[in-house]
Amino acid sequence: MKTQVEVPREQSWREIRQAVNTRTMTAHGRRRLGGNLARTSFSLLFVGVLAALGIYLYQGFETPAETLAPVVRNDPLRDIVLLNDGGVLTKDWVADRLGLPPGIALMAVNLDQAKTMLEREGQVKTAVVTRDFPGTLVVTLEERVPVLRVLVHGEHGAPEPLFVSREGVIYRGYNYDQRMVTGLPWMSGVRLTRRGSGFVPIAGVDRVSELLLQSRAEAPHLVADFREVSLAVLPRIVVRTNRVREIIFEGSNHRRQLARLDYILEHFSRMENPPASIARIDLSVDSQVAVRLAVAASGGTDAASPVSHSRFTRNLPNTQSNRGL
Amino acid sequence: MVSKGSYIGAVEIGTSKIAVLIGEVLGDRRLNIVGLGQSSARGVIKGDVVDFKAASDCTHAAILAAEQRAGVKVDAVYLAQSGSHLNGFVHEAGVGVSSADNLVSRDDIEQVMALARGKELPRDRTIIHHIRRPFRLDGRTVADPEHLEGQRLGVGYWTVHGSAAKVADHIHIINGFTLRVEDLILSCLASAAIVTTEEERSYGVLVLDIGRGTTDWALYADGSCYLTGVVPVGGDHITNDLSLGLRLTAVQAEGIKLRYGRATIQAAGKGERVWLNGDLAIGDKMLPRIAIDQIVSARVEEIFAVVKKQAGPMLRPEHVRSGVVLTGGTAKLPQIDEAAARVFNLSARVGEMPAWVKDELRDPSCATVLGLLYYGLHCQNTRAAAPSRSKVWFRRLTSYLVPA
Numbered sequence: 001m002k003t004q005v006e007v008p009r010e011q012s013w014r015e016i017r018q019a020v021n022t023r024t025m026t027a028h029g030r031r032r033l034g035g036n037l038a039r040t041s042f043s044l045l046f047v048g049v050l051a052a053l054g055i056y057l058y059q060g061f062e063t064p065a066e067t068l069a070p071v072v073r074n075d076p077l078r079d080i081v082l083l084n085d086g087g088v089l090t091k092d093w094v095a096d097r098l099g100l101p102p103g104i105a106l107m108a109v110n111l112d113q114a115k116t117m118l119e120r121e122g123q124v125k126t127a128v129v130t131r132d133f134p135g136t137l138v139v140t141l142e143e144r145v146p147v148l149r150v151l152v153h154g155e156h157g158a159p160e161p162l163f164v165s166r167e168g169v170i171y172r173g174y175n176y177d178q179r180m181v182t183g184l185p186w187m188s189g190v191r192l193t194r195r196g197s198g199f200v201p202i203a204g205v206d207r208v209s210e211l212l213l214q215s216r217a218e219a220p221h222l223v224a225d226f227r228e229v230s231l232a233v234l235p236r237i238v239v240r241t242n243r244v245r246e247i248i249f250e251g252s253n254h255r256r257q258l259a260r261l262d263y264i265l266e267h268f269s270r271m272e273n274p275p276a277s278i279a280r281i282d283l284s285v286d287s288q289v290a291v292r293l294a295v296a297a298s299g300g301t302d303a304a305s306p307v308s309h310s311r312f313t314r315n316l317p318n319t320q321s322n323r324g325l
Numbered sequence: 326m327v328s329k330g331s332y333i334g335a336v337e338i339g340t341s342k343i344a345v346l347i348g349e350v351l352g353d354r355r356l357n358i359v360g361l362g363q364s365s366a367r368g369v370i371k372g373d374v375v376d377f378k379a380a381s382d383c384t385h386a387a388i389l390a391a392e393q394r395a396g397v398k399v400d401a402v403y404l405a406q407s408g409s410h411l412n413g414f415v416h417e418a419g420v421g422v423s424s425a426d427n428l429v430s431r432d433d434i435e436q437v438m439a440l441a442r443g444k445e446l447p448r449d450r451t452i453i454h455h456i457r458r459p460f461r462l463d464g465r466t467v468a469d470p471e472h473l474e475g476q477r478l479g480v481g482y483w484t485v486h487g488s489a490a491k492v493a494d495h496i497h498i499i500n501g502f503t504l505r506v507e508d509l510i511l512s513c514l515a516s517a518a519i520v521t522t523e524e525e526r527s528y529g530v531l532v533l534d535i536g537r538g539t540t541d542w543a544l545y546a547d548g549s550c551y552l553t554g555v556v557p558v559g560g561d562h563i564t565n566d567l568s569l570g571l572r573l574t575a576v577q578a579e580g581i582k583l584r585y586g587r588a589t590i591q592a593a594g595k596g597e598r599v600w601l602n603g604d605l606a607i608g609d610k611m612l613p614r615i616a617i618d619q620i621v622s623a624r625v626e627e628i629f630a631v632v633k634k635q636a637g638p639m640l641r642p643e644h645v646r647s648g649v650v651l652t653g654g655t656a657k658l659p660q661i662d663e664a665a666a667r668v669f670n671l672s673a674r675v676g677e678m679p680a681w682v683k684d685e686l687r688d689p690s691c692a693t694v695l696g697l698l699y700y701g702l703h704c705q706n707t708r709a710a711a712p713s714r715s716k717v718w719f720r721r722l723t724s725y726l727v728p729a
Contacts, residue, residue: 011448011451011486011489012452013487013489013496015451016451019500020500024381028502032398
């Protein structure tokens, strides 16, 4: 049987506390302590920097498990979400253009190819296609706005109406409001060049767009009567309306020209015997306006009736004083 | 297990000089001495620190010199301990073998060891060493009693203790250089470890380390250290008597001792006279050689006599068959071995370093510091292995974080 024996506590020299006491240090000791502290601090700093770098790299290379899971599961495409602020294109149109087979995995969709396919359509200015896991394809579109219409010969020789955007791109429009479409003037005076299944963009439409925008903003009653816009004599723009065969606009300062046009047309409308039609109103002649009336064609041609320029120039409004136009 | 390529230092703060060695500990406890630093000692008298700042300055300068020579920095050292405050006692204990079949178990051994070590000391004393003597099982001496059959197991310890304050002074000097004392080793044990062989210790040997201020001794029998002691006289004792007896300054007396001192009186040169300085300048004078011999031999024999008295009845030829081995700076005194043989009535010799020690360390005055490294690595079973680098780094960090 083992007996328990009380053994006194040993008083070893190891109980003497060994600690760095700066009060009892010599100069050699202080220098050594300083050096040790500096080395230790540098080592800790170095280790800290390494650790931070390691964490940074780990986080940078790590792929979140939430993202990996659908990839591993090969989830199918369930929906297409279309984001086109103010546009007229629909989700069905996008799905039709992409032609994705049913049940295709979301990861199998080639985003670059989808973007190219959509941007190949003239109505689409830019397209961004992204995956939204687990099963949604998000399509963000910026659409072109039509400025003019143009009538071209289709594949079988039949006339086909197309739209012209501000950038001069000619395209087939989809899902535009019919009233908006009928309000667009026709474009003429330009020779179209085919490229592939489309046409080479034409120049100068941006000037027409500025004219039409300003007209719609400040003289909607005038622009509603625009039937045809000719770009044949750019930078001047020739507009045909029901009452005037040719209205010639200068390339810039449309506001002043619209004011003068409105004044002239109003002047004719107030006449006791207004002319049946006007052959030309040339607004591009500096500070004056040339107006030629059309004469009933007993002789078969428009007999120009020169109108004194001074008669109009004397009372023509200028841009600065006729803000109410 | 000692880590490969770690460094450990050994520091001896003596009365005359401070010696520092730095050793590279290779695998399997092989030692490679890579740095030595020495400085003259100040602030230390007979092993006791009497001027902390002066002693610190000298010690730190010696450590710095050793580190610069070695090209490495150490974090821990073995520290030699000497001084008249050291004392020792034997404490024995015995237990009955607990098992029914009378086979000694590990529990029996640990219990008897704990009992033998567990003697309470005054509060101002601290233990330096517990040196275990061989086990006794029913009266017979055994090296390891485990699984041997017997009824009563006994063991004794020679416990060396010293003044806690004086030991702390030495330790704090080392701490002041941001070093830690890995182990505290009695000077005579360190010296004995390097100047005697294991065989000599097993036959019994008395090792005397005669320094300038103290004489440390250790008596070995049956391969174990039985007794140790410190006599607070050393080479200075001889110098002082020469100074008084021949009316010389301490410096002159030291010079005479080193040049003409002999530990025995030689009848052949009775009428011989020697010059004090030898430069024939004013103050130089002739001294009778016989007077020098008489003073030196008397003091040497006096030192030996004090040791003989302290060692007591154990110092008999049948116990100390390997005789007396002398080391320390004063052991360089000519014919000191003859004087020792005559006083102890034993064979005596001046201790020699092992063959692997380089020439610059073969001087007897380097025995203690060299023995510190050797003893720390080879003669301690459970203590004082050179610390691994990772432990050193962690300890250093915690020492900075924990305020003194």
